Amino acid sequence: MIRLLSIALLLLCWQAAALFADPRLLPGPAPVFAAIVEQAQSGALLVNLAATLARVIAAFLIAMSLGSALGYVMGRRALLDRLLDPFVVVLLNLPALVVIVLAYLWAGLTEAAAIGAVALNKLPNAIVVMREGARALDARLDEMADVFRFSRAARLRHVVAPQLAPYIAAATRSGLSLVWKIVLVVELIGRSNGVGFEINMAFQLFDVRLLLAYAIPFVLLMLGVETLLVQPLERHVSRWRRSPARGQGLV
Amino acid sequence: MSHDGAAALLEVRVSSKDHVTAGGRSLCVLRDLQFTLPAGRAGAVVGPSGCGKTTLLRLIAGLDRQYRGSIRLPAGGRLGMVFQEPRLLPWRSVVDNLRIAAPQASAATLAALLARLGLAEHAEHFPGELSLGLARRVALARALAIEPDLLLMDEPFVSLDAALARELRGEIAALIDEKKVTTLIVTHDIREAIELADRVFLLSTRPARVGATLEIGTPRRALTKEAADALQREADAAIEAMRRR
Ligand SMILES: Nc1ncnc2c1ncn2[C@@H]1O[C@H](COP(=O)(O)OP(=O)(O)OP(=O)(O)O)[C@@H](O)[C@H]1O
Ligand SMILES: [Mg+2]
Numbered sequence: 174m175i176r177l178l179s180i181a182l183l184l185l186c187w188q189a190a191a192l193f194a195d196p197r198l199l200p201g202p203a204p205v206f207a208a209i210v211e212q213a214q215s216g217a218l219l220v221n222l223a224a225t226l227a228r229v230i231a232a233f234l235i236a237m238s239l240g241s242a243l244g245y246v247m248g249r250r251a252l253l254d255r256l257l258d259p260f261v262v263v264l265l266n267l268p269a270l271v272v273i274v275l276a277y278l279w280a281g282l283t284e285a286a287a288i289g290a291v292a293l294n295k296l297p298n299a300i301v302v303m304r305e306g307a308r309a310l311d312a313r314l315d316e317m318a319d320v321f322r323f324s325r326a327a328r329l330r331h332v333v334a335p336q337l338a339p340y341i342a343a344a345t346r347s348g349l350s351l352v353w354k355i356v357l358v359v360e361l362i363g364r365s366n367g368v369g370f371e372i373n374m375a376f377q378l379f380d381v382r383l384l385l386a387y388a389i390p391f392v393l394l395m396l397g398v399e400t401l402l403v404q405p406l407e408r409h410v411s412r413w414r415r416s417p418a419r420g421q422g423l424v
Numbered sequence: 425m426s427h428d429g430a431a432a433l434l435e436v437r438v439s440s441k442d443h444v445t446a447g448g449r450s451l452c453v454l455r456d457l458q459f460t461l462p463a464g465r466a467g468a469v470v471g472p473s474g475c476g477k478t479t480l481l482r483l484i485a486g487l488d489r490q491y492r493g494s495i496r497l498p499a500g501g502r503l504g505m506v507f508q509e510p511r512l513l514p515w516r517s518v519v520d521n522l523r524i525a526a527p528q529a530s531a532a533t534l535a536a537l538l539a540r541l542g543l544a545e546h547a548e549h550f551p552g553e554l555s556l557g558l559a560r561r562v563a564l565a566r567a568l569a570i571e572p573d574l575l576l577m578d579e580p581f582v583s584l585d586a587a588l589a590r591e592l593r594g595e596i597a598a599l600i601d602e603k604k605v606t607t608l609i610v611t612h613d614i615r616e617a618i619e620l621a622d623r624v625f626l627l628s629t630r631p632a633r634v635g636a637t638l639e640i641g642t643p644r645r646a647l648t649k650e651a652a653d654a655l656q657r658e659a660d661a662a663i664e665a666m667r668r669r
Contacts, residue, residue, distance in 0.1 A: 317511040320485050320503050321525045321570065331524050335515040413515040413550045 200382045208386035217371075222391060225356055225367040228284075229395075232291035233352045237344065239292070240299025245337075247300065248307020264297035269355050273362060282363040291355045298351065299344050306340030338410040345403055353395055434461040434484075434574060434606060438493035440631075441479060453479050454491070455631035461623060463498045463573075466600050466607040468617035470659075471627030477610040478508065480632070481578050484608070497574055498606045504572030508579050510559040512551040518562050519547040526569035534569060541565050541595065557588045564592075568599065575600075575607040581616065593619060597644045614659045618652050620644065626659060628666050636662035 184202055191201035212218035247254040247261075273290045280286035310333065318328050360369025368387045375384035441454040453476040461467040471477050482488045484495055485505055497503070512521050522534050538544050541561045551559055560580060567575055580596065581589040597620055600607050611617055617624045624638035638659055640647070 313507070313509070313511055314513065316487050317505075317507065319487060320505045321566075322503075323524070324527075327524055327527070331513055331516060331520075335513070410515075413552065 197379070198381060200385070204382055205385045205389065208382045209390060212383075212386055218387070218390065221367050221371050221387065222394060224364075225353070225360065225369065225391060226394065228288055228291065228356045228360070228367065229349070229353045232288045232295065232356065233348060235288070235292040236295035236299050236352070237341075237348060240296050240344070241303045241337075241341070243296075244300040244303025244305075245307045248304040248310075254304070261297045261300050264293065265301070269294045269358065273355075273359055277363045284364075287356075287359045287364055291352055291359055294355050295348050295352050299348060302340050302344040302347075303337065306337045309340075310336050335410065339407075342403070342407045342410070346399075349395065349398065349403070353391070433463055433496075434467075434498050434608065435494075435496040436460070436480075436484065438480070438483060438491055438495070440493070441476070441483065441488075441491040443479070452631040454483075455633055457493075457627075457633045459625050459634050459637065461606060461608060463606050464604045465622045466609065466620060467623045467625060468609045468611060468621035469625050469627060470611055470614055470617045471632055472629055473612055475627050475630050476632040477612075477627065478578055481505075481576055481608070481610055484574075485576055500573035502570060502573045504567030504570050504575045504605075506560070506563045506567050506575075506577040506580050508582065510551070510556075510563040512559060512562055512566070514551045517548050517550055518543060518554070521551070521562060522566050522569045525566045526571075529569050529571075537565050537569055540599075557584055557592065560584065560592065561595075564596065564599075568603065568605075571603075572605060575605050577607070577609045579611055580609065581611070581613075589616075596620065601644065614656055615652070618655045618659070619647065624659065626662055626666070635666040638662070 188201050191199050196204070209218065243257065247257055272293050276286040276290035276293070280289070314332050314336075318332050323332065356367070357369035357372065360367035361373045364370050368391045371387045372384050375381070375387070436457065436459055438454045438457045440452060440456075443451045443453050445451055457480065459467070469477055469480065479488070483491055484497075485503055512518075513524065516524060519534060519538065522529070522537070526534070535544070535547070538547050541564065543558065543561055543565060546554060546558060546562075551562065554562065564577075564580065567577075577596075581592060584592065593616065600620070607621075609617070609620055614624070614626075618638070618640060622640050622644075624640065625634045626636045626638065627633070628635040636659075638655060640655065
């Protein structure tokens with residue numbers, strides 16, 4: 174309810190500002206909405222949103238799976254951590270634009286280069302978060318699993334994964350927003366479709382209306398992913414936490 | 425060190441076990457510690473706080489292999505362990521905690537075991553919803569669920585109130601008799617050891633060795649208060665002798 178109210182307030186402010194501004198610089202909600210409808214009817218909106226979303230998902234999955242695996246082993250094996258840590262630090266501090274341009278120069282203006290560059294930008298962040306998670310694993314539960322001879326699969330599923338779940342959720346949260354922002358840059362520089370490409374077009378045509386007509390639906394889409402997918406998943410994996418503890422400290 | 429299975433009894437021969445302290449110094453915790461426990465019997469290890477009881481249990485459980493000596497487990501070598509803290513998986517329900525540890529046990533077996541320990545109505549609860557006494561029972565149920573060849577228990581009654589401890593002690597004694605599982609209990613309470621075990625190993629102060637062994641002839645159920653008192657006096661005398669030596 175409060176959320177709806179704050180959105181209504183935002184729309185109102187936008188409308189008010191648009192009344193006083195140059196309509197070319199800041200069109201009001203109504204013309205932008207009309208542009209969205211127009212783009213949707215021509216089918217261009219859907220094609221471009223889908224292209225961008227596909228890139229976001231691909232880059233995110235690559236970065237998360239690779240980052241989780243690397244972060245996990247680095248958190249558990251001190252030697253590997255020392256070996257790989259310098260690379261993580263370099264990646265962490267390499268500007269996104271450098272990675273993108275290098276990827277395009279080395280691998281050409283291809284889809285693989287685009288997705289790879291985005292994944293590489295997200296990778297160190299996923300590694301760092303998952304490494305923290307792996308370091309925080311409870312050694313006492315590991316011993317319990319040793320004594321009871323848990324299978325590898327049971328250990329991963331019942332001992333390790335539940336402890337890593339909050340870290341995975343955190344990495345997903347920060348990761349999704351990072352990835353989709355970088356995907357737009359990648360599209361702007363070297364792709365011929367997607368939201369980033371359309372925004373580039375809007376920039377060349379000085380068409381703020383078109384820019385907003387692509388930006389707003391995509392932000393809404395990512396908001397939907399967050400509230401309809403990420404948050405319910407987070408609630409599901411942490412449901413055991415909410416049961417009020419009647420006893421003393423456990424584990 | 426060696427750690428091999430296949431024997432009719434639990435045979436522990438630790439010639440030495442050192443811990444390295446955080447300061448880098450070496451601390452000898454166990455020295456020439458030897459005892460045997462026939463299969464199907466219950467043994468109790470009693471010793472002063474900090475003498476190395478938990479260390480000993482971790483060696484037997486195979487959690488720590490940095491020692492000199494040899495440990496042979498009873499044939500089969502399946503271990504059930506009740507740690508000093510329950511160490512349940514907080515994100516899994518009580519019955520799932522049992523199922524994950526003992527995947528081969530049938531649902532009916534687990535339900536019967538839970539009912540036997542008064543946990544039937546807690547089967548679907550998460551460990552965070554249990555009192556410490558209940559959580560201890562779940563840890564015991566889990567250790568029994570795998571039908572162990574050796575059951576290890578580290579201070580299973582510590583920080584329970586006296587009435588609850590007595591109740592749980594009675595249940596464990598009954599279960600040991602019923603399942604005939606070789607059991608080793610660690611405790612600092614001699615009375616507790618006498619009431620539960622067939623054989624009591626009294627440890628010296630650090631570095632620990634077995635200073636005296638007490639055979640409890642009478643079965644647990646038939647042990648009268650007078651007999652227990654007599655055994656306790658015997659144990660106290662043995663401890664006094666160890667101290668003077
Ligand atoms: N990992 C370790 N590193 C260094 N020293 C240790 C370690 N674990 C135990 N110790 C030391 O070894 C000694 C024996 O510890 P242990 O936990 O086995 O004693 P305990 O008999 O179980 O004591 P309590 O009755 O208090 O539980 C103690 O002095 C302890 O400080
Ligand atoms: Mg101890």
